[in-house]
Amino acid sequence: MSGHKDITLYTSALAPNGWKVAVVLEELGLHYDSIYIDLLNGEQLTTTFTQLNPNQKVPVIIDHTNDNLVLFESNAILLYLVEQYDTHHRISVVGKDKHLLDQWLFFQAAGQGPYYLQFFWVSRCRADAQPSTTERYRDETLRVLGVLESVLNKQEWLVGGKTTIADISFVTWNVVAFSALETSDIHLKKQFPAVYR
Known part of the structure; x- marks a missing residue:
């Protein structure tokens, strides 16, 4: 297969969701090419990219081994990749753990990702953000970290007693949160040691 890539990943260096897909592609040993979209210059808004993802967000994959299937939404991509390629369930x-895994993926997509992004945006990118807005998203970010801490201080992984796509889906966003909260008076290593670990 030298030179042949099974999957094309459209992503951005700035996108935690793209990085989690890349981590799963690496974990599964899949051959892939990354095409980096310049989000700051609006490449995601082009007609060419919009044909791949009408929502104009990264990541997007094209699976060339499966009739050039195009998928967007990072957690949908993660589910597809493990269902298609993780035959040994690494x-x-x-079983029932699959439902628990789905639960965490939904929580990540509906809770962690949006709140962390908004907190990062208002705290790092908007000098004119109202203090109440910044405080709201900071508090929601801390709440999500608290949910994760309440589980991870009792068990090493979110589900199944091992690293799964549930854990991977949170990691890249946690890096963003820890970075954004680092300058405040919050002591993340002390408050959320299990998440930090």
Whole structure:
């Protein structure tokens, strides 16, 4: 297969969701090419990219081994990749644990990602942000970290007793949160040691 890539990943160096897909592609040993979209210059808004993802967000994958299937939404991509390629369940689970894994992926997509992004945006990119807005998203980020801490201080991984795509889906966003909260008076290593670990 030298030179042949199974998957094309459209991503951005700035996108935690793109990085988590890259981590899963690496974990599964898949051959892929990354195409970096310049979000700051609006490349995601072009007609060419919009044909891949009408929502104009990264990541997007094209699976060339599966009739050039195009998928967007990072957690949908993660589920597809493990269902298609993780036949030995190295980073996925089966049975009732599969439902628990889905639960965490939904929580990540609906809770962690949006709140962390908004907190990062208002605290780092908007000098004119109202203090109440910054405080709201900071508090929601801390709440999500607290949810994760309440589970991870009792067990090493979110589900199945091993690293899964559930854990991977949170890691890249946690890096963003820890970076954004680092300058405040919050002591993340002390308050959320299990998440930090």
